[in-house]
Amino acid sequence: MSMIVRRLSRAATAGLVAAAALTAAAHSAEAADTLGSAAAGQGRYFGTAVAASHLGETDYAATLDREFSSVTPENEMKWDATEPSRGSFTFTSADRIVDHAQSQGMDVRGHTLVWHSQLPSWVSPLGASDLRTAMNAHINGLMGHYKGEIHSWDVVNEAFQDGGSGARRSSPFQDKLGDGFIEEAFRTARAADPAAKLCYNDYNTDGVNAKSNAVYNMVKDFKSRGVPIDCVGFQSHFNSNSPVPSDYRQNLQRFADLGVDVQITELDIEGSGSAQAADYTKVVEACLAVSRCTGMTVWGVTDKYSWRSGGTPLLFDGDYNEKPAYDAVLSALGGAGDPGDPGDPGDGASCTATYTRTADWSSGYNGQVTITAGAEPISSWTATVTLPAQQSVSSLWNGTPTWSGNVMTVRPSWNGTLAAGASTSFGFTAAKNGSDAAPAVGSCTAS
Ligand code: 9MR
Numbered sequence: 001m002s003m004i005v006r007r008l009s010r011a012a013t014a015g016l017v018a019a020a021a022l023t024a025a026a027h028s029a030e031a032a033d034t035l036g037s038a039a040a041g042q043g044r045y046f047g048t049a050v051a052a053s054h055l056g057e058t059d060y061a062a063t064l065d066r067e068f069s070s071v072t073p074e075n076e077m078k079w080d081a082t083e084p085s086r087g088s089f090t091f092t093s094a095d096r097i098v099d100h101a102q103s104q105g106m107d108v109r110g111h112t113l114v115w116h117s118q119l120p121s122w123v124s125p126l127g128a129s130d131l132r133t134a135m136n137a138h139i140n141g142l143m144g145h146y147k148g149e150i151h152s153w154d155v156v157n158e159a160f161q162d163g164g165s166g167a168r169r170s171s172p173f174q175d176k177l178g179d180g181f182i183e184e185a186f187r188t189a190r191a192a193d194p195a196a197k198l199c200y201n202d203y204n205t206d207g208v209n210a211k212s213n214a215v216y217n218m219v220k221d222f223k224s225r226g227v228p229i230d231c232v233g234f235q236s237h238f239n240s241n242s243p244v245p246s247d248y249r250q251n252l253q254r255f256a257d258l259g260v261d262v263q264i265t266e267l268d269i270e271g272s273g274s275a276q277a278a279d280y281t282k283v284v285e286a287c288l289a290v291s292r293c294t295g296m297t298v299w300g301v302t303d304k305y306s307w308r309s310g311g312t313p314l315l316f317d318g319d320y321n322e323k324p325a326y327d328a329v330l331s332a333l334g335g336a337g338d339p340g341d342p343g344d345p346g347d348g349a350s351c352t353a354t355y356t357r358t359a360d361w362s363s364g365y366n367g368q369v370t371i372t373a374g375a376e377p378i379s380s381w382t383a384t385v386t387l388p389a390q391q392s393v394s395s396l397w398n399g400t401p402t403w404s405g406n407v408m409t410v411r412p413s414w415n416g417t418l419a420a421g422a423s424t425s426f427g428f429t430a431a432k433n434g435s436d437a438a439p440a441v442g443s444c445t446a447s
Pocket of ligand 1: 075
């Protein structure tokens with residue numbers, strides 16, 4: 001009985017807060033685009049994984065609320081979190097996320113109903129018939145609680161093995177119930193919440209390979225036999241060992257051609273700077289090129305809370321600054337950046353460099369190069385200084401030099417970020433070696 005009351009009140013609350021969020025969005029039409037608004041312009045959602053434990057952190061919540069139009073609970077809807085002992089459901093943490101999302105007018109992806117990992121210890125020892133009953137009861141309990149509130153559910157997660165075989169992964173479900181457990185889970189899920197899109201979700205299926213072929217064949221079989229499946233999730237966890245596949249778009253398209261939506265469900269790409277940005281661009285462009293690619297979710301708001309935090313794989317750094325990858329995604333989504341925000345699409349970042357000699361003695365001198373930002377703030381600069389051939393530099397401060405012959409290219413050490421019109425400088429000591437000529441300061445470029 002208490003579950004029914006909770007369900008009704010969840011649905012009633014959702015309607016009210018969604019209306020409030022729409023009003024708020026209408027008032028901010030003049031602002032720069034965000035990931036969510038730019039994606040909406042392309043008919044897509046742009047989501048993130050969220051942890052309930054971080055929602056109380058002001059910058060985390062502000063970034064989440066400003067940028068994203070969909071959330072996926074990172075761990076809070078998993079079996080160990082929601083049914084730690086048989087028949088006893090706990091939704092406190094998941095409810096916090098769903099309530100927060102609804103207060104912001106965001107969609108919620110449900111993750112995940114049936115998965116071999118993060119299973120509470122009571123599940124594995126069950127015999128086949130008991131396990132089937134427990135699996136269906138888990139689906140009904142979780143989906144029933146959120147009935148009508150979940151955009152898409154990852155019904156079954158990661159049921160196929162890595163590697164060349166295309167075989168099913170060993171798990172209590174596979175080992176005791178056989179291949180049919182996936183179909184059964186989808187049928188149970190459809191009955192539990194007919195409004196939710198039902199997805200199969202996996203990793204290393206992003207390009208055409210043996211594993212994605214196996215998933216493809218399963219989806220094709222489901223479609224031909226009327227097993228209810230609406231979408232396939234491509235996790236898209238990328239790094240140097242597992243780069244964005246060159247046939248990513250083609251793979252998304254072939255699944256879409258089976259008559260299912262495709263979603264990028266757990267996107268993260270280890271790396272930094274322009275290389276990471278370029279990889280993110282490829283992923284966004286691939287999704288936009290496939291009309292049934294309905295949205296993208298990155299696997300976290302900030303690098304500092306990523307499951308791969310050492311690889312800095314996300315769009316915001318640990319201080320919630322927008323990374324080059326953020327600007328690239330926004331740009332690929334067709335969004336306009338904030339003109340005052342360095343690196344944003346359409347940005348006019350610029351700088352100038354001027355030279356003065358600040359000390360002089362018979363065998364050497366100290367030079368100083370002052371970098372001044374143009375009409376917009378900048379987050380980095382690069383200046384070139386060409387020395388007379390005889391001279392050599394013995395030390396340099398407040399900058400990081402690289403050399404090509406007698407041309408010194410200097411980038412910031414700590415002093416890359418400058419407000420519009422603001423200045424910083426780097427200095428160096430040079431040996432004259434018989435030439436007292438001044439060095440030539442060349443171009444200054446900024447981003
Ligand atoms: O990001 C999740 C991390 O916090 C958990 O410790 C981990 C436990 O298995 O699961 C991570 O999320 C996984 C997701 O649920 C399924 N695909 C792979 C994700 C990264 O491991």
